[in-house]
Amino acid sequence: MALLELRNVEAYYGPIAALKGVTLDVNEGAIVAVLGANGAGKTTLLKAISGALDPEAGTIRFAGAEIQKRAAWDVAAAGIAHVPEGREVFRHLSVADNLKMGGFLRRDAGGLAADLERIFGYFPALRARVREMAGNLSGGEQQMVAIGRALMARPRLILLDEPSLGLSPLLVQEIYRIIGRVKADSGVAMLLVEQNAKMALDVADSGYVLEGGRIVLAGSAERLRSNEDVKEFYLGIRDAGVRGVRRWKRRKQWR
Amino acid sequence: MDPLIVFLQAVVSGISIGCIYALVALGFVLIYKATEVVNFAQGELMMVGAFFAYTLVDLGGVPFVPGVLLALLATAAFGVILNHLLLRPLIGSPAFTIVLATVAVSTLLRAVVAMIPGWGVETHRLSNPLAGQVVPIGKLVVSAEHLMVIAVTVVLVGALYLFFSLARVGVALQATSQNQLAAGYSGIDIRRMFGLIWGISAAVAALAGVLLAPAAFVHVNMGYIGLKAFPAAVLGGFGSLPGAVVGGLIIGVVEELAGLYAPEGVKNVAAYVVLLAVLMVRPQGLFGISKRVRV
Numbered sequence: 001m002a003l004l005e006l007r008n009v010e011a012y013y014g015p016i017a018a019l020k021g022v023t024l025d026v027n028e029g030a031i032v033a034v035l036g037a038n039g040a041g042k043t044t045l046l047k048a049i050s051g052a053l054d055p056e057a058g059t060i061r062f063a064g065a066e067i068q069k070r071a072a073w074d075v076a077a078a079g080i081a082h083v084p085e086g087r088e089v090f091r092h093l094s095v096a097d098n099l100k101m102g103g104f105l106r107r108d109a110g111g112l113a114a115d116l117e118r119i120f121g122y123f124p125a126l127r128a129r130v131r132e133m134a135g136n137l138s139g140g141e142q143q144m145v146a147i148g149r150a151l152m153a154r155p156r157l158i159l160l161d162e163p164s165l166g167l168s169p170l171l172v173q174e175i176y177r178i179i180g181r182v183k184a185d186s187g188v189a190m191l192l193v194e195q196n197a198k199m200a201l202d203v204a205d206s207g208y209v210l211e212g213g214r215i216v217l218a219g220s221a222e223r224l225r226s227n228e229d230v231k232e233f234y235l236g237i238r239d240a241g242v243r244g245v246r247r248w249k250r251r252k253q254w255r
Numbered sequence: 256m257d258p259l260i261v262f263l264q265a266v267v268s269g270i271s272i273g274c275i276y277a278l279v280a281l282g283f284v285l286i287y288k289a290t291e292v293v294n295f296a297q298g299e300l301m302m303v304g305a306f307f308a309y310t311l312v313d314l315g316g317v318p319f320v321p322g323v324l325l326a327l328l329a330t331a332a333f334g335v336i337l338n339h340l341l342l343r344p345l346i347g348s349p350a351f352t353i354v355l356a357t358v359a360v361s362t363l364l365r366a367v368v369a370m371i372p373g374w375g376v377e378t379h380r381l382s383n384p385l386a387g388q389v390v391p392i393g394k395l396v397v398s399a400e401h402l403m404v405i406a407v408t409v410v411l412v413g414a415l416y417l418f419f420s421l422a423r424v425g426v427a428l429q430a431t432s433q434n435q436l437a438a439g440y441s442g443i444d445i446r447r448m449f450g451l452i453w454g455i456s457a458a459v460a461a462l463a464g465v466l467l468a469p470a471a472f473v474h475v476n477m478g479y480i481g482l483k484a485f486p487a488a489v490l491g492g493f494g495s496l497p498g499a500v501v502g503g504l505i506i507g508v509v510e511e512l513a514g515l516y517a518p519e520g521v522k523n524v525a526a527y528v529v530l531l532a533v534l535m536v537r538p539q540g541l542f543g544i545s546k547r548v549r550v
Contacts, residue, residue, distance in 0.1 A: 050440060051439070052436060052439065052440070071439070071444070071446075072436075072439030072440055072445075073439050073442050073443055073444045073445065076439070076440060076441060076442035077442050081440070082440040084436060084437060084440060088434055088436055088437040088440075089434075089437070090429070090430045090433045090434055090437060090438075091433055091434070092429070092433055093426065093429060093430060093433065097426050097429075097430075100423075100426065101426065101427060101430045101438070101441045101443070102441055104423070104427055104441050104442050104443055105442040149437075149441065153441070153442065
């Protein structure tokens with residue numbers, strides 16, 4: 001049994017269907033990437049899992065229990081930490097308080113202190129700015145705060161929504177290096193949503209391609225990397241002469 | 256009398272009434288920051304708190320300090336219940352609907368209090384251990400009640416500051432007011448935080464009511480002081496707790512000085528004149544952060 005199991009999950013934004021029956025598994029300790037263009041439903045997928053949005057149909061099981069109707073804080077208590085799109089740090093709280101809020105549900109002072117040290121080990125830049133208001137930090141540092149805040153909950157699963165969004169290539173590499181280290185150190189599972197397919201597939205064990213609210217492709221990271229469609233549409237590797245009509249035809253085949 | 260002494264007397268009583276405006280304004284700002292609702296029933300929560308204190312101390316014979324503390328607790332519970340029954344079902348409605356609901360609550364509270372036997376529409380006196388006592392400071396003669404109002408406000412504001420910056424739940428309340436989504440993702444139960452903030456805000460309002468009682472008595476319309484506290488909150492930048500306190504003090508002092516030096520009637524509009532003048536220079540208020548909205 002997988003740690004996280006989605007079965008035919010449907011979700012709506014008002015009258016618009018954002019997820020049209022998504023089935024997906026995340027195994028204990030695995031990194032799973034979800035690739036997709038803008039508007040494919042990636043963020044909606046994560047929001048449905050973490051309880052910010054109630055799915056209309058389908059089931060979401062985490063560690064064996066159904067969580068699709070739970071509020072966000074109950075999902076967090078079950079062991080899922082969400083690093084939202086656009087960081088969403090507490091802008092007028094210090095970096096220290098932001099991290100402290102990540103561990104809001106924990107009472108083990110010793111464990112919290114140790115985790116704080118671990119996070120400063122991953123992100124030395126944060127240690128230097130620990131008293132600074134999080135809103136005054138750069139985008140990259142805010143992303144570090146958001147990831148650190150999630151780690152403070154000592155979750156079993158981390159949902160990462162576009163961690164590379166708006167960051168310089170160097171910082172993207174840095175963030176992904178840390179994601180790899182976190183996985184190696186703690187074995188926490190991650191569901192990673194990305195437009196930056198290369199970075200995501202490099203760190204992931206397996207992946208899904210989401211288009212128009214549907215999973216159109218699934219497989220191991222290597223298989224996805226070598227898939228011609230993924231290469232062309234998500235990795236930007238393309239043979240000369242492939243254009244227009246053919247692209248449209250290929251996309252049709254997926255449905 | 257020495258004009259300087261007269262001036263200082265007015266300033267002290269202005270600070271004292273300003274403290275009460277500040278407490279009511281704090282209640283506005285606390286709820287607004289956390290829940291983005293402007294609670295127009297804040298003045299009525301104050302009135303209910305004062306009636307609770309009057310009932311316990313003067314009708315029930317409970318000694319003053321424990322009686323007042325019990326009244327604060329009762330008003331806090333009342334605020335939590337009000338939030339639970341009337342406002343939680345409206346979560347997700349347009350802001351206008353929610354604000355109108357608080358206006359309805361304020362009217363309702365005045366009507367219900369007027370109907371309760373023993374409360375009614377009469378003016379009541381909350382007995383007060385400091386009544387009539389004065390404290391001479393040099394040539395200045397200050398009433399003990401004024402000093403108590405100032406001291407209690409200082410202690411309360413200090414306690415709130417420590418609570419919001421150090422206590423785990425206090426920081427969580429701040430986090431909720433800054434980013435509800437991220438607070439929920441961090442495991443903070445937002446609905447409980449809303450209840451808590453209503454409780455705190457109602458207790459602060461009740462304290463303002465008890466402090467106001469010696470000067471203005473306890474009666475069903477005492478909540479209209481909210482009309483003065485509201486400009487205080489706006490003056491401070493609606494959303495800033497220190498701003499609410501400073502705004503309250505400014506309005507209190509300006510009012511007293513206007514009463515002393517300006518022609519009859521100016522005192523009643525001084526608060527609004529100050530508000531307009533400040534907003535012309537600083538539209539975001541004294542302590543407000545101007546929000547830049549990307550379009």
